[in-house]
Each structure stands twice: as C-alpha cells, then as structure tokens.
Amino acid sequence: MSIKERKELEKSEMRGLILNTAMNLFLDKGFENITIRNIAEKIDYSPATIYLYFKNKDDILFTLRKIGFEKLYEHQVSSLKFDDPLKRLHRQGKTYIKFALENPEYYDLMFIMRGAVARTLDINNCDVGLDSYELLKKNVKECMDEGLFPRTDIDVAAFALWSYVHGIASLIIRGVGIMFPEEGINDIIEGSLNFMLKFDDHKNRNKKKLDLSNKQKTTGENI
Amino acid sequence: MSIKERKELEKSEMRGLILNTAMNLFLDKGFENITIRNIAEKIDYSPATIYLYFKNKDDILFTLRKIGFEKLYEHQVSSLKFDDPLKRLHRQGKTYIKFALENPEYYDLMFIMRGAVARTLDINNCDVGLDSYELLKKNVKECMDEGLFPRTDIDVAAFALWSYVHGIASLIIRGVGIMFPEEGINDIIEGSLNFMLKFDDHKNRNKKKLDLSNKQKTTGENI
DNA sequence: TCAATAAATGAACAGTGTTTAGTTATGAGC
DNA sequence: GCTCATAACTAAACACTGTTCATTTATTGA
Helix, strand or coil: CHHHHHHHHHHHHHHHHHHHHHHHHHHHHCHHHCCHHHHHHHCCCCHHHHHHHCCCHHHHHHHHHHHHHHHHHHHHHHCCCCCCHHHHHHHHHHHHHHHHHHCHHHHHHHHHCCCHHHHHHHHCCCCCCCHHHHHHHHHHHHHHHCCCCCCCCHHHHHHHHHHHHHHHHHHHHCCHHHHCCCCCHHHHHHHHHHHHHHHHHHHHHHHHHHHHHHCCCCCCCCC | CHHHHHHHHHHHHHHHHHHHHHHHHHHHHCHHHCCHHHHHHHCCCCHHHHHHHCCCHHHHHHHHHHHHHHHHHHHHHHCCCCCCHHHHHHHHHHHHHHHHHHCHHHHHHHHHCCCHHHHHHHHCCCCCCCHHHHHHHHHHHHHHHCCCCCCCCHHHHHHHHHHHHHHHHHHHHCCHHHHCCCCCHHHHHHHHHHHHHHHHHHHHHHHHHHHHHHCCCCCCCCC
C-alpha cells in the first residue's frame, strides 16, 4: 500500500510540476504564446508525457482556473474582518480588484477568457468558484438586513456589484489605463469607487434640498 | 484614371468581401474556430490571396474592430435625443449593453479579447474608438455642470460608469447568466441598473433620518 | 530472474498562419 | 493583331500547433 501511495504522490507531484511550469510560462509570455511543447521542454519531458497527466491543454487551463478561484477566495476571506457589512463589502471590492491586477493572468483565465466563467461555474457546480460569489451575496444580504441597501433581489444586487468591480478590473487589465495620465491606476480605482458611492449622496443631497423647499416626492421613476 | 479607379474599387470590394465573410464565419462558429483557409474557401480564393488584401489575420480582426466601434457609435448617437443629460446617460448605458448583447462577437473583439482595447485606442489614437468615450465624457460633464453629479475628475467618473456597463455586458457574454433562474436577462440588467441608481437614494434616505434626529454630519470618510 | 505493469517517448497526423516562387490574367503601346 | 510589363492569383512549401499511438524503457511483484 505504501508503494501505491508513493506512486500516487509522484503522480500528483508531476501534475503540480506541470501546472506550476505552465503558469510560470503563461505569466512570462501569455497563454497564446505557450505551447505544450514549451511546457514539456521546460521540465525536460516529451510533449506526449503531458498527456499522461492532463487530458488536453484545456484541462490544464481548467485546473489552473480552479487554483485561481481558490487563491481569490483566500484573498477575500483574509480581508474580511470588519464588523460593518458595508465596510466589508467595500473592502471585498478593493480586494477583488487588487487580486485581479496583481494576478492578471489568473484573472484573465478565470473571468475574461472565452469559456472561462461559464465552464467553471457550470461544470463545477456548487464547488469552488461559487464560494466568492456566495461570500458576496452573504455580505449583500447583511447590508440589506441592516438597512444599508434597498431591499431588492439579492442576486441582482450582487450581480450589479460584481459587474462593477469586474468592469474596472478587466478594463484595466486590457490596457485602458493608458488613456489616463501618468498618475497611478490606484487613484483611478479609488476615485471611481468613491465616485460610485458618493454619486447618490450628492444626488440626494440635491434632492433633499428640493424636498425641503417644495415637498417634491421621490417618484421612483426609471430615469 | 477611370480604370485605375475601378481597380481601386475592386480592391476595396475584395477587402469588404473578405471582412464580411470573416465576420459571418466568426458569428457562426466563433473566432477561435475560423481559419484563413476557411475564409478563403468560402469566397473561392486561395488562402494566399487573403494576404494580398490584409497583412495577416490580426489585421482582419483589427479592421473588424474598427467597424465595430463605428457600429457602436451609431447606436449611441441614434438614441441620444433626450434633453436631460442624466436620462441621456442612462440611455447610453442601456444602449451600450444592448449593443454588446446583440453583437457579442463584435463586443468580444472590441473590448474583451486580448489586445483588443489597448491596440485600438492606442494605435488608432484620437480616431474611431475614442468617439463613444468622448460622447460619454461629454454627458458626464453636462451632468456635473447641471449639478446632477458630484464634481470629480471627469475621466474618473466616465471610467467608473464605463466599467459598470462593461462589467455587466462582459459577464453576461461570458455566460454568467446561467447562474440566474429562467427569467430573462433583461430583468437582471434593468434591476442591476436600478439597484445602482437607487442604492444611494436608499442610503441617504436612511442617513437623512439620522440627520434629522441627531444632526449627525456626513463625514465623507472612505468606507 | 522473469513476466507484468507502468512510465515515457519518437514519430507521425491533421491542422494552423504565413511566405515564396511560379503561373495566369489584364491592359497599354505598337 | 501582337508584344510585354504589371497586376492578380495560386500551389506548394515552411515552421509551427495540439494530439495520438506504437514502441521502448523503467519499475515492480512473484
């Protein structure tokens, strides 16, 4: 039995070696420029060997994706020691963007690349990948329970918030940053987060003035 | 001269034919599955002929990208006949998402694919592609001028809004919709847009109550 | 030591984007 | 009409890609 265990260990070590090597190469040159032969050469094996440990190239990407989701989840939980759920949510957003910008290749793999999200969230149903989303929903729910949010469908609210941070992250990763002057990207992230949060403060401050002056009622009309 | 003109016309017609055929094939089977040979075969030419009209495959994608930006811009201006800049902005957002979901292959090409945004907004500086963004900035500025927005850096505000709609569009395009129940995606879009807009209404309504009761001042603290 | 199993590979297959040498069509000048 | 330069086009190849499979090499239990 011990020898069988060793075999299995070696097998999983080999898988780890391949995954590690692949990711390092990806980080270095980008997915589209890395081939199975590159990976094999780097670890001094023949290309065919790779296929003894992974069904195909997509299987490697898929596995790395799962690792990415685990990494993201770790980032998320580690920075969630705030009592106020709104603060927690804000921090979660910043952590999310931070993860994306510090691990752009992972983020690409997980959320931008074709077939990334769907394949992970579908096939691997209720497994990793949904964890971070559940965390988000939990925070959203608490915000609603504490009256910090309007009470709407939790999925919709979570989706809206996710969309926002995903939009920021993916645009920056795709190089939209070059449109801005030399001052760091961080100001833009912080600024845009603040803008979104202050947005309605301002709007309502105006509206409040009106309310007080001529008792205008909020109609809730779709703008 | 007339004959030279005809030649040039034929040349541009051939380019158009290639682009059209390529895009139709892309729409049908997705980029990653379409080859130069596919395109050539469809129009009954040899693969080598394609290279007489386009430098390489990326050149085709790049040109289609430019066409996509023109299409987007048309969509944007056509639906901007509102007087209220905030309404205009809201409509622009909805139009943007509509364009993305109705032309997912174009949108992918323009904003999601690797090298999409940067290459288009950089190389083609001050040309197409920036038009829509300038339109957005113009609207943002007007909103600020009319006091509907807090006065912040226009680029930051525009980036925040763009991020939001891009996030929605790209997540849905990547198949996040499957996470939601059977009811249409439209409800989610509308809902999440409304959520973001109502967000602070609600928050401030609460805050207002507090303000009135114990004169608490808005600190502007970073949450 | 020997058969059986596992691990690794060389060589090939079908496909890709791209280049180049060579062929075919076109239009101008005689 | 006939030449001839120019333009349009292509067959064939090149260097790649992901992937498979027959074959070889290494490891193990009897």
